[in-house]
């Protein structure tokens with residue numbers, strides 16, 4: 001019998017599920033509350049800078065296998081760009097030092113043995129304790145597993161974990177840090193090449209997916225917010241979209257790919273993460289000074305990373321909760337001051353925009369990590385997806401896409417979903 005799979009939410013988790021299910025023959029309909037797809041990973045035209053920008057810079061790594069497979073499937077595999085080798089340039093605002101970390105391709109970390117490749121001021125032996133981060137015991141925070149001090153921590157571990165977990169590193173769940181380290185640093189330089197959506201997140205990750213779905217007959221309904229989910233004892237029965245109710249047939253299924261606070265409001269009794277961390281991005285319309293690496297790590301400043309795009313420099317500040325209430329112009333000036341110092345560009349503030357995402361990711365603490373549910377629910381035709389479900393990864397594009405794939409596989413493999 002033909003079945004319809006309703007996917008609620010057109011963020012990356014929902015889109016990944018739709019892209020995976022559409023070729024399999026079921027009817028797929030994606031319902032998105034807002035007027036745009038992409039959720040927390042989107043582009044828009046910004047009047048202040050007069051150009052299309054992303055809500056925030058998103059970095060992928062060459063080891064993000066699900067994200068790369070998704071891009072390949074939607075025909076956008078070539079749209080991520082990055083250096084041929086895993087290289088990361090840094091500048092320390094306090095000391096003025098500059099260096100470039102150069103990982104070697106293979107799993108054996110020869111780069112640690114080479115003073116010109118490793119973190120300046122560190123010795124090869126300093127890296128040994130990092131092994132403790134590979135398989136930590138359950139429920140521990142990073143600060144309980146490794147010493148969060150010293151040059152190696154300040155210049156490598158902290159920037160890496162702050163960016164990947166979006167939380168002050170010592171408070172981050174060691175389990176999530178371990179997954180990041182295993183899939184990047186420990187997997188060798190081949191898995192660590194930085195990849196950027198140079199033409200924008202929309203043109204790279206979102207629009208090609210929408211085109212892929214449209215070409216294959218999937219429905220994508222924008223401004224179609226799920227307002228309520230009527231649940232019987234063991235299955236979801238009705239989707240209420242405000243003025244329109246969709247009754248589910250016996251083997252129809254629902255993938256709920258909305259943020260955790262929305263999922264909890266639709267499905268009472270669901271345990272979900274309840275704390276979040278912000279990410280602040282600042283965008284400046286200016287031609288980057290040549291030569292400039294595509295991404296530059298900044299230590300001992302407000303700025304954490306500077307991304308160079310054609311005609312624009314964009315700054316990312318993770319776990320930026322303390323900046324949420326700072327006056328916008330003051331923040332733009334503070335950030336630009338640091339960018340100008342680092343790049344040698346004029347101190348005059350160019351056209352700018354600040355985008356503050358208050359709930360950019362769930363707070364990746366051990367306690368919040370423990371609140372992440374798996375995809376299976378008490379209702380046999382209702383499956384969960386989203387970066388906040390228990391993927392074993394922090395809230396990232398890779399995690400969102402894996403969660404969407406997982407939900408799609410569950411739905412595809414069983415028309416009669418049981419616990």
Ligand SMILES: Cc1cc2nc3c(=O)[nH]c(=O)nc-3n(C[C@H](O)[C@H](O)[C@H](O)COP(=O)(O)OP(=O)(O)OC[C@H]3O[C@@H](n4cnc5c(N)ncnc54)[C@H](O)[C@@H]3O)c2cc1C
Pocket residue numbers: 008009010011012013014031032033034036037038039040041055056057058059060224225226227257258259262279280281357359360361385386387388395396397398400
């Ligand atoms: C500023 C910023 C920077 C980031 N940087 C990085 C990075 O560098 N690298 C990285 O890997 N990740 C990064 N992330 C994280 C990444 O963006 C997210 O992990 C990912 O986009 C989450 O996708 P999702 O589909 O799980 O959730 P969402 O993107 O939140 O999608 C949920 C969708 O559901 C919709 N929705 C909500 N309620 C309803 C409803 N009732 N009915 C219908 N639809 C509904 C929403 O509108 C939204 O479109 C960053 C995030 C932010 C905010």
